[in-house]
Amino acid sequence: xxxxxxxxxxxxxxxxxxxxxxxxxxxxxxxxxxxxxxxxxxxxxxxxxxxxxxxxxxxxxxxxxxxxxxxxxxxxxxxxxxxxxxxxxxxxxxxxxxxxxxxxxxxxxxxxxxxxxxxxxxxxxxxxxxxxxxxxxxxxxxxxxxxxxxxxxxxxxxxxxxxxxxxxxxxxxxxxxxxxxxxxxxxxxxxxxxxxxxxxxxxxxxxxxxxxxxxxxxxxxxxxxxxxxxxxxxxxxxxxxxxxxxxxxxxxxxxxxxxxxxxxxxxxxxxxxxxxxxxxxxx
Amino acid sequence: xxxxxxxxxxxxxxxxxxxxxxxxxxxxxxxxxxxxxxxxxxxxxxxxxxxxxxxxxxxxxxxxxxxxxxxxxxxxxxxxxxxxxxxxxxxxxxxxxxxxxxxxxxxxxxxxxxxxxxxxxxxxxxxxxxxxxxxxxxxxxxxxxxxxxxxxxxxxxxxxxxxxxxxxxxxxxxxxxxxxxxxxxxxxxxxxxxxxxxxxxxxxxxxxxxxxxxxxxxxxxxxxxxxxxxxxxxxxxxxxxxxxxxxxxxxxxxxxxxxxxxxxxxxxxxxxxxxxxxxxxxxxxxxxxx
Numbered sequence: 256x257x258x259x260x261x262x263x264x265x266x267x268x269x270x271x272x273x274x275x276x277x278x279x280x281x282x283x284x285x286x287x288x289x290x291x292x293x294x295x296x297x298x299x300x301x302x303x304x305x306x307x308x309x310x311x312x313x314x315x316x317x318x319x320x321x322x323x324x325x326x327x328x329x330x331x332x333x334x335x336x337x338x339x340x341x342x343x344x345x346x347x348x349x350x351x352x353x354x355x356x357x358x359x360x361x362x363x364x365x366x367x368x369x370x371x372x373x374x375x376x377x378x379x380x381x382x383x384x385x386x387x388x389x390x391x392x393x394x395x396x397x398x399x400x401x402x403x404x405x406x407x408x409x410x411x412x413x414x415x416x417x418x419x420x421x422x423x424x425x426x427x428x429x430x431x432x433x434x435x436x437x438x439x440x441x442x443x444x445x446x447x448x449x450x451x452x453x454x455x456x457x458x459x460x461x462x463x464x465x466x467x468x469x470x471x472x473x474x475x476x477x478x479x480x481x482x483x484x485x486x487x488x489x490x491x492x493x494x495x496x497x498x499x500x501x502x503x504x505x506x507x508x509x510x511x512x513x514x515x516x517x518x519x520x521x522x523x524x525x526x527x528x529x530x531x532x533x534x535x536x537x538x
Numbered sequence: 539x540x541x542x543x544x545x546x547x548x549x550x551x552x553x554x555x556x557x558x559x560x561x562x563x564x565x566x567x568x569x570x571x572x573x574x575x576x577x578x579x580x581x582x583x584x585x586x587x588x589x590x591x592x593x594x595x596x597x598x599x600x601x602x603x604x605x606x607x608x609x610x611x612x613x614x615x616x617x618x619x620x621x622x623x624x625x626x627x628x629x630x631x632x633x634x635x636x637x638x639x640x641x642x643x644x645x646x647x648x649x650x651x652x653x654x655x656x657x658x659x660x661x662x663x664x665x666x667x668x669x670x671x672x673x674x675x676x677x678x679x680x681x682x683x684x685x686x687x688x689x690x691x692x693x694x695x696x697x698x699x700x701x702x703x704x705x706x707x708x709x710x711x712x713x714x715x716x717x718x719x720x721x722x723x724x725x726x727x728x729x730x731x732x733x734x735x736x737x738x739x740x741x742x743x744x745x746x747x748x749x750x751x752x753x754x755x756x757x758x759x760x761x762x763x764x765x766x767x768x769x770x771x772x773x774x775x776x777x778x779x780x781x782x783x784x785x786x787x788x789x790x791x792x793x794x795x796x797x798x799x800x801x802x803x804x805x806x807x808x809x810x811x812x813x814x815x816x817x818x819x820x821x822x823x824x825x826x827x828x
Contacts, residue, residue, distance in 0.1 A: 270634070270637065270639070270642070273631075273634050274634075274641070274642065274645055277631070277634075277645065277649060278645060278648065278649075280707070281648055281649050281651060281652060281707075281711075282648065282651075283667075284652075284660045284663045284664050284667070284707065285651060285652075285655070285660060285663070287663045287664075287666070287667050287674065288659055288660065288663040291663070291666070301677070304674075348571070349571045349572050349575060350572070352568040352569065352571060352572070353568065353569050353571070353572040355568055356564070356565045356566075356568035356569040357569065360561050360562070360564060360565035360568070361565070362562065362565030362566060362568075362569055363562070363565075365565070365569065368569060368572070368573065368576075370823060371576065372572070372576070373822075373823045373826060374819060374823055375576070375580050377761075377764055377818075377819040377822050377823060378815070378819060379764060379765060379767045379768020379769075379789065379815070380768050381767075381768035381769070381770040381789035381792070382767070382768060382788075382789065382792070382808045382811070382815075383580070383583060383584075384770075384792070384793070385587065385792050385793070385796050385801070385804050385805060385808065386583035386584060386586055386587035386590075386805065387579065387583050388796070389583070389586060389587070389590075389801065390578075390579065390582055390583040390586060393586075394578075405575070405578075405579060406579065408575060409575055409576075409579040409580060412572060412575060416572065417826070441560065441561055441564040442564070469656065470656040470657065470658075472656075472657070472658050472770075472771055472775075473770045473771070473774075473793075477793075477796075488656065488658045491658050491659060491662065492658065492775070494662075495662070495778075502666055502672075505659075505662065506659065506662075506663060506666075508659075509658065509659025509660075509662060509663070510659065512656065512658075512659060513655040513656055513659050513660070516654060516655060516656055517651070517654045517655050520650075520653075520654035521647075521654070
């Protein structure tokens with residue numbers, strides 16, 4: 256083993272000089288949240304970088320719903336879960352059908368629909384929030400989980416259709432032709448040829464829609480307001496309403512809320528990076 | 539009928555087989571769900587919103603509202619300064635993360651965390667860090683200097699800067715990742731040839747990296763600008779538009795008007811952004827639908 260040259264040491268030092276600030280910048284807000292979650296109340300507010308007596312007591316309070324702000328924790332967690340799952344499934348169904356129709360069946364006007372969808376994708380979602388809120392009121396869906404589910408499906412579908420259409424354009428036409436030769440019906444082609452080949456993209460899009468719905472705050476707090484109807488992020492936002500909010504409990508709940516998406520992200524990272532970021536910006 | 543000079547190009551129309559019709563019926567049936575969603579939750583709300591914002595008096599009221607002017611300026615600062623700083627850092631970091639080192643691989647896994655976790659808890663975490671009385675930042679300042687730290691979020695300039703900081707914290711990993719994909723697609727032999735010719739790192743960047751990443755970089759910047767217009771969380775959860783409504787951006791202002799029951803003003807403020815948004819959106823749509 257040879258000793259590193261001075262030049263190599265210099266390069267490594269310079270890389271570290273960039274790497275360490277990146278690490279601190281990334282981790283400080285997350286560490287701060289974690290610190291609150293494991294600190295007893297008196298330590299949390301004393302500005303220590305590590306609590307004198309780390310504890311899981313905060314988690315116990317959250318899981319036993321032993322605080323005014325947390326009395327509906329499980330209901331709200333369940334709401335978040337159901338809504339995210341419903342958005343994932345509905346987006347997949349609607350977007351896969353549309354992408355199959357546009358890309359494989361070449362439905363007349365498919366290109367226009369694709370462009371309209373892309374247009375919706377680029378309009379910032381926050382701009383659509385106020386009219387969407389009124390629309391849901393007109394439809395009589397406010398405070399109903401369906402309002403948030405449908406709103407999130409509306410927001411997730413355009414990108415889903417676009418990514419799925421890109422992926423399905425890459426499948427060779429000969430596949431469909433061969434299946435037609437063998438006497439397959441359109442439905443059989445969809446089920447037996449198309450869906451299995453599209454699996455990686457479907458996983459990516461399903462994950463995308465689920466995470467989008469789980470993380471959504473603005474639409475959730477506009478469309479849902481009863482304590483037993485709201486999702487977790489709205490409940491977290493409601494903590495801020497009081498001046499004496501129990502920060503350590505807020506951060507603990509936030510930590511629990513942040514775990515599932517982080518886990519999903521890392522579990523499907525391969526699909527996410529391949530299926531989403533590569534497709535996100537076509538140069 | 540098209541008249542061609544060569545004359546005899548008659549194209550026989552294919553017979554309309556029943557097969558084609560069934561395919562078309564399936565095509566329409568499969569695209570129908572999305573069209574329904576689109577009509578019910580995009581077309582109808584947009585038309586309804588435009589109808590609400592139709593009265594010219596709304597725009598006079600907006601023009602006379604100092605909070606609107608301030609929000610418009612804040613939005614511009616957010617987009618022009620914030621996004622460009624973010625994209626420059628992303629461009630720089632994409633080069634850093636493209637280095638082949640084990641520890642940099644691991645760092646990139648950590649680096650993606652802000653993007654992977656929901657923004658509400660992390661933004662609130664930052665908000666607490668800078669709380670003037672109990673926040674850890676002012677505690678540290680007190681421990682080191684013996685003086686009370688500043689009331690961070692009570693100064694509109696500092697508060698807006700921090701909102702931009704939070705936005706950068708959240709979305710930097712995503713753009714770094716995308717720019718890194720672009721960077722890794724550049725053929726390595728170009729760099730090797732440049733190395734042989736004794737090019738400096740700046741020359742390598744200027745004449746190899748930048749020309750091949752230019753289009754990607756500009757597309758990303760525009761896309762990030764459009765999306766950042768809709769970044770509600772960074773401002774709302776950190777400053778709530780305060781102090782004294784001085785840190786609003788257009789997306790939080792719309793919600794503020796809604797809260798005050800001034801629905802038509804809320805819609806009008808969004809309509810005001812359209813002359814800037816629509817050309818950008820149209821340009822992006824053209825690019826991506828090719």
